[in-house]
Amino acid sequence: MTSEEIYVQIQPIIKAYLPEDVSAEDINPDSDLTRELNINSAHLVDIILDIEDAFNIEFKNDDMEKLRNVNDAILLIQQKISA
Amino acid sequence: MKKRVVITGIGVVSPNGVGIPKFTESIKNGISGIRFFPELRELNFSCQLGGMPTITEEKKREYLSELQLRNFNSSGILYGIIAGMDAFKDANMEPAKTTEEPLWDLGIIFGSGTSGVEKFRESIYKIDDKNTRRLGSNSVAQTMTSGVSAYLGGLIGAGNMVTANSSACATGTEALLMGYEHIANGKATYMLCGSTSDSGPYIWGGFDAMKVTTYKYNDAPENVPGPMSAEASGFVPSSGAGAYLLESLESAQKRGATIYAEILGGAINNGGQRGGGSMTAPNSLAVQNCIKDAIINSNISAAEIDYINGHLTATIKDPDEIENWSVALNRKGGEFPYINSLKGMVGHCLAASGSIEIVSALLQLQEGFIFPNVNCENLHPKITELIPSEKISMKLQKTSLQTIAKASFGFGDVNACVIFKKI
Numbered sequence: 001m002t003s004e005e006i007y008v009q010i011q012p013i014i015k016a017y018l019p020e021d022v023s024a025e026d027i028n029p030d031s032d033l034t035r036e037l038n039i040n041s042a043h044l045v046d047i048i049l050d051i052e053d054a055f056n057i058e059f060k061n062d063d064m065e066k067l068r069n070v071n072d073a074i075l076l077i078q079q080k081i082s083a
Numbered sequence: 084m085k086k087r088v089v090i091t092g093i094g095v096v097s098p099n100g101v102g103i104p105k106f107t108e109s110i111k112n113g114i115s116g117i118r119f120f121p122e123l124r125e126l127n128f129s130c131q132l133g134g135m136p137t138i139t140e141e142k143k144r145e146y147l148s149e150l151q152l153r154n155f156n157s158s159g160i161l162y163g164i165i166a167g168m169d170a171f172k173d174a175n176m177e178p179a180k181t182t183e184e185p186l187w188d189l190g191i192i193f194g195s196g197t198s199g200v201e202k203f204r205e206s207i208y209k210i211d212d213k214n215t216r217r218l219g220s221n222s223v224a225q226t227m228t229s230g231v232s233a234y235l236g237g238l239i240g241a242g243n244m245v246t247a248n249s250s251a252c253a254t255g256t257e258a259l260l261m262g263y264e265h266i267a268n269g270k271a272t273y274m275l276c277g278s279t280s281d282s283g284p285y286i287w288g289g290f291d292a293m294k295v296t297t298y299k300y301n302d303a304p305e306n307v308p309g310p311m312s313a314e315a316s317g318f319v320p321s322s323g324a325g326a327y328l329l330e331s332l333e334s335a336q337k338r339g340a341t342i343y344a345e346i347l348g349g350a351i352n353n354g355g356q357r358g359g360g361s362m363t364a365p366n367s368l369a370v371q372n373c374i375k376d377a378i379i380n381s382n383i384s385a386a387e388i389d390y391i392n393g394h395l396t397a398t399i400k401d402p403d404e405i406e407n408w409s410v411a412l413n414r415k416g417g418e419f420p421y422i423n424s425l426k427g428m429v430g431h432c433l434a435a436s437g438s439i440e441i442v443s444a445l446l447q448l449q450e451g452f453i454f455p456n457v458n459c460e461n462l463h464p465k466i467t468e469l470i471p472s473e474k475i476s477m478k479l480q481k482t483s484l485q486t487i488a489k490a491s492f493g494f495g496d497v498n499a500c501v502i503f504k505k506i
Contacts, residue, residue, distance in 0.1 A: 016149070016150060016153065017150060020148065021181075042220040043150075043220055045216075045219060045220050046153070046154075046219050046220050046221075049216075049217060049219055
């Protein structure tokens with residue numbers, strides 16, 4: 001899967017966890033999920049679970065530590081899919 | 084000098100009406116929220132009746148965001164949020180803006196018996212399936228006892244004490260008295276108080292097993308004998324939430340708020356599971372002392388009480404409760420005040436019973452009526468020995484009320500009694 005294809009799929013997942021005052025247009029590959037998009041850090045685990053369901057993959061605890069922005073997510077997903 | 088405390092907002096989620104207008108109409112007309120649940124028959128319950136508020140998906144979205152409702156599975160927390168926010172809005176209060184500081188002088192005490200039992204069940208299945216990581220982020224918030232107060236605290240921006248109490252079926256009355264003390268002692272200006280109870284078999288099952296629920300009317304929910312009736316054979320388990328916004332009189336007057344009643348005072352005690360009291364039965368002396376202490380604490384005489392909102396559950400203990408009131412107030416026969424029990428219409432809302440019943444009491448005090456006792460045409464003979472039947476009206480009565488008493492009793496031999504006055 002290309003980065004583009006993955007991005008299209010994870011964008012709506014992330015959108016669901018945005019606070020009310022952040023718009024989906026603010027999501028870009030470099031945006032830090034908690035610091036810039038203001039996503040409650042507790043919701044990172046929910047985003048991971050939703051991604052797992054969407055791509056039929058499973059993350060490990062140390063994968064989660066690497067997840068800071070959308071690009072990290074795309075990279076992790078590509079690694080898991082190709083593994 | 085203690086501050087005077089009043090109630091300036093109320094909210095209710097009851098099996099016979101969600102929201103104050105619908106609930107008021109129901110209690111005036113004796114409309115029951117008790118129904119048959121096929122699910123309980125499926126599960127082999129003895130009592131297949133229950134009371135459950137009806138909440139539409141649209142209604143949920145008036146209070147919670149799509150994000151908050153993702154994987155949301157806690158009926159009790161939902162009821163508590165709706166009742167609590169309704170009471171807050173009814174008092175014409177505004178939440179703190181997200182960009183501002185919290186409301187330092189507003190606290191919350193919202194109790195429950197158990198919380199989020201459906202969510203707990205969902206979580207336990209995942210854990211036993213070695214899939215703990217799949218719980219997601221919301222299983223704690225939806226199963227913690229302080230779930231309702233935590234959600235409400237965030238929605239409102241409460242900055243004073245935000246907590247939860249738990250004292251079985253006395254929880255709602257206890258929450259009110261705890262909030263009252265907090266304001267009376269000058270520690271807060273506003274306290275949003277109330278109680279909630281989850282719906283469904285996982286909450287009701289334990290009571291079913293104890294045979295304290297009624298099992299003879301599964302095919303006739305409209306005929307279940309109500310509290311105080313000779314045929315009363317156990318309660319119908321139910322659920323919901325009630326809430327009240329308590330405020331210092333000083334602040335309410337300054338804001339020009341609508342005042343439902345003044346809380347004159349109250350008492351909370353315990354029978355110590357001695358003297359006839361046990362985990363499940365009340366020590367009558369403790370009940371009497373609780374009522375007497377509430378009257379002393381309120382600086383009134385027992386003769387001033389116009390009306391009692393009883394705990395009266397439709398079990399064999401109802402005559403004892405009437406006797407305890409009679410002894411505590413030293414009033415019998417025609418001298419006894421009017422008394423009714425909401426449980427005939429809504430069943431026993433367990434941890435939510437005190438708060439929903441307090442809301443019903445406040446509505447009667449404010450509007451000047453006494454709601455009908457339902458399905459107790461044939462009063463228990465031990466009760467009619469003590470007080471005349473006209474004190475237990477089966478019809479709606481319009482009458483001006485000034486001073487009223489509400490008591491709740493619960494497992495663990497807990498008692499709570501509060502006195503309200505019209506202002």
